[in-house]
Amino acid sequence: MRSFVTHLEAAIDGTRLPHDRLATLHGGRPLLVRYDLDGVREAVTREAVAARGGGMWSWKELLPVEREENVVSLGETLTPLVDCPRLASAVGLERVLVKDESRLPTGSFKARGLALAVSRAKELGVTRLAIPTAGNAGGAMAAYAARAGLEAFVFLPADTPAVNKMEAALFGARVFEVDGLITDCGAIVAAGAEPMGWFDVSTLKEPYRIEGKKTMGLELCMQLDWRLPDAILYPTGGGTGLIGMWKAFEELAELGWLADEARERRPRMFACQSGGCDPIVRAFDAGERFAEMREGAATVASGLRVPRAVGDFLILDAVRASGGQARRAPEGGLIDWTRRASALTGLAICPETAACCAVLAELVREGELARDAEVVVFNTGAAQKYVEALDSSLPSLGSPADLDRIDWDALASGEPASLLREVRA
Numbered sequence: 001m002r003s004f005v006t007h008l009e010a011a012i013d014g015t016r017l018p019h020d021r022l023a024t025l026h027g028g029r030p031l032l033v034r035y036d037l038d039g040v041r042e043a044v045t046r047e048a049v050a051a052r053g054g055g056m057w058s059w060k061e062l063l064p065v066e067r068e069e070n071v072v073s074l075g076e077t078l079t080p081l082v083d084c085p086r087l088a089s090a091v092g093l094e095r096v097l098v099k100d101e102s103r104l105p106t107g108s109f110k111a112r113g114l115a116l117a118v119s120r121a122k123e124l125g126v127t128r129l130a131i132p133t134a135g136n137a138g139g140a141m142a143a144y145a146a147r148a149g150l151e152a153f154v155f156l157p158a159d160t161p162a163v164n165k166m167e168a169a170l171f172g173a174r175v176f177e178v179d180g181l182i183t184d185c186g187a188i189v190a191a192g193a194e195p196m197g198w199f200d201v202s203t204l205k206e207p208y209r210i211e212g213k214k215t216m217g218l219e220l221c222m223q224l225d226w227r228l229p230d231a232i233l234y235p236t237g238g239g240t241g242l243i244g245m246w247k248a249f250e251e252l253a254e255l256g257w258l259a260d261e262a263r264e265r266r267p268r269m270f271a272c273q274s275g276g277c278d279p280i281v282r283a284f285d286a287g288e289r290f291a292e293m294r295e296g297a298a299t300v301a302s303g304l305r306v307p308r309a310v311g312d313f314l315i316l317d318a319v320r321a322s323g324g325q326a327r328r329a330p331e332g333g334l335i336d337w338t339r340r341a342s343a344l345t346g347l348a349i350c351p352e353t354a355a356c357c358a359v360l361a362e363l364v365r366e367g368e369l370a371r372d373a374e375v376v377v378f379n380t381g382a383a384q385k386y387v388e389a390l391d392s393s394l395p396s397l398g399s400p401a402d403l404d405r406i407d408w409d410a411l412a413s414g415e416p417a418s419l420l421r422e423v424r425a
Contacts, residue, residue, distance in 0.1 A: 002043065003066040004035045008207055011314055019064070022124050024205050030311050031207040032247065033064050037254050046257040050222055054078025056112055056215045062251060063116065064211055070123035072148045074105035076115055079216075081223045081376070086344040091357070092364040097229070097376045099220060102348055106167065108381035110140035112216065113209030113240060117201045118144035120208040127151060130198040132185030134237065135164045135302040136381050141201060142173035153198060155185040161302055163385045181297060183308055203238035204311040213241040217248030220376060226252075226259040228267050230373040231324070233360055235352035235380055236271035236280055237306035239315035245269075246318035267376075269324040270363070271315055272356040274299040276331035279307060280315055284326035289313045300334055300389045301351035303380065325368075329358035335389060348383035 008017040010026035017023060023031055040061045052058040056076035065071055081097050088096040101109035114137065121129060130153040131141045138154040145152035152173035156165065157180060169175045178185045189200050203209065221228060228249065234242045249266055252258050273281050276299035283291035290313050297307040309315065319326055329337070337354035341347075349357070356377045363369045383390065 001060055001065065001068040001071070003064070004037075004039045004043070004061055005064050005066070006034050006036050008032065009034050011311075020124075022121075022126070022199065023207060024200060025310070028310075030204040030210070030314065033207050033211050035062060035251070037251060041255050046222070046226065046255075054219065054222070056115065056212065059215055059218050062214075062218065064208055065116070065119045065123060067123065070119055072115060072119040072122060072144050074111065074115070074143060074147060076104055076111055078219055078223075079103050081220065082345070082347060084345045084347070087341060087357070090340070090344055091361040092371060093360075093369070093375060094372050095374060096360070097374070098345060098347060098379050099216065099376055100347055100379045101216070102350070102379055102382035106136065106140045106143050107385055108136035108140065108350075109213070109216065109241060109378070110136040110381075111144075112212035113137075113244075114140040114144045114201070114212070116212030117141075117206060117208045118148050118150065121199055121201065121206075122148045122150065126199045128196070128198040129153070129201055130155070130189045130192065130196070131201045132156070132182050132189050133160070133164070134182040134305045135160055136385065137203070138173070138175070139164055139167035139171065142168040142171035142175075145173065146171040151198075153189075153192075153196070155188050157181055157185065157305075161386055161388055163387055164302070181307055182305065183293075203240050203306075203309075204243075204314075210240050210244045210247065212244075214244035214248040214251075216241055216378065217245030218252065220245070221249070221252055221258065221262075226257060226262070228258070228262040228265065229376045231268040231270060231369060231375045233270045233272055233356040233375065233377045235301070235304060235355055235378065236273055236315060236326070237277075237304045237352070238309050239271065239280065239311055241378065241380070242269060242271055242318060243311055243314045246314075246322070266322050267324075269319050269322040270356075270359060271319050271324070271326040272359045273326065273328050274301055274304045274331045274334060274355050275328045276300075277305050277307060278328040280309065280312060281326040281328045283312065283316060284319065289316055291316070299331055299351075300386075301355060302386075303350075303352045304355065327359040327362070329355040329362075333358055338383060338386075338390065342383060347379060349379055350381040350383050351386055351389055352381065353377065353379045
């Protein structure tokens with residue numbers, strides 16, 4: 001597995017650091033992995049990459065793992081780009097494509113970042129990992145740590161969805177509830193780094209999760225025959241995926257792998273948040289490069305409940321450079337949009353992606369997106385992991401009018417009405 005990594009680069013000031021040792025932050029801000037792209041161009045073509053059949057590890061020349069035996073994989077497949085005409089019609093567009101990340105191991109896009117982070121940590125001799133999480137990242141880290149035989153510690157807010165807690169514990173991690181937000185969990189992980197000897201794989205506090213997430217952008221471009229869409233709507237908590245995709249597009253452009261019409265044009269990036277936790281939107285609206293801590297953060301979309309993102313300036317830089325925006329969706333409408341989008345697409349749309357759907361409808365209504373714009377929405381996780389959010393009071397029977405319309409003779413024999421319990425989404 002030939003590596004083309006040259007160095008790590010501090011995102012805040014460009015300082016170069018060696019890539020062959022453990023690294024976290026520089027000046028309190030993220031590090032980015034840099035590659036010899038001239039070497040990549042000479043070693044492989046885009047057609048050769050496409051012929052590998054897709055999946056995250058097809059892009060090995062643009063990933064930081066140096067030896068094949070250190071790859072920790074659970075079968076990270078190429079996720080589908082699904083045409084959703086009924087959703088498009090509902091929001092007023094001719095076409096909407098959904099990149100469905102729920103098909104990945106552990107049911108979310110977090111598999112990409114944690115596969116890379118765990119692989120590289122293993123390669124650099126780490127034996128113990130720790131992560132703060134508001135949802136899906138904890139389960140993903142636990143799964144990949146289990147695969148690699150590494151010890152894992154997961155810290156999550158006490159009101160994190162039960163499925164996220166249980167899956168992390170199921171994979172053998174030590175799981176701890178914290179009476180607070182993900183930032184409080186992060187403080188515990190940081191404080192324990194020296195006495196506990198664990199490596200902190202918090203969002204953007206190590207340089208490799210972003211490399212896994214950037215494969216979303218690499219895949220998307222390949223699936224569009226090396227073009228880029230007009231707009232991408234991305235649910236934004238820590239924002240690693242948005243930053244990673246922006247990095248992917250820049251690398252593809254430098255490699256010369258983009259189709260002619262895409263070489264000078266990038267998708268408009270829309271960072272979508274909830275009104276209950278919207279620090280990036282507030283900074284965007286105020287014209288600031290850095291976001292203030294969002295006090296009182298609360299949203300049913302647990303992955304969006306990140307009151308302070310360490311990569312805030314990278315998110316905002318990408319959004320502005322693309323001509324995009326940071327937008328908020330009303331918190332009260334997220335579950336309605338989760339149900340509506342799922343019913344319109346047949347996909348298990350998560351509450352985070354519901355924020356994108358609400359923002360998309362608003363952008364079209366305002367004329368911000370043309371009716372014929374090619375739009376991609378990222379579904380970052382499976383709705384089935386949000387049991388509490390989707391739960392509703394279930395009536396013991398349908399209404400009498402509903403029951404009167406049922407042709408009982410066409411159903412099974414016996415007394416079906418006495419057994420009926422209607423389940424509503």
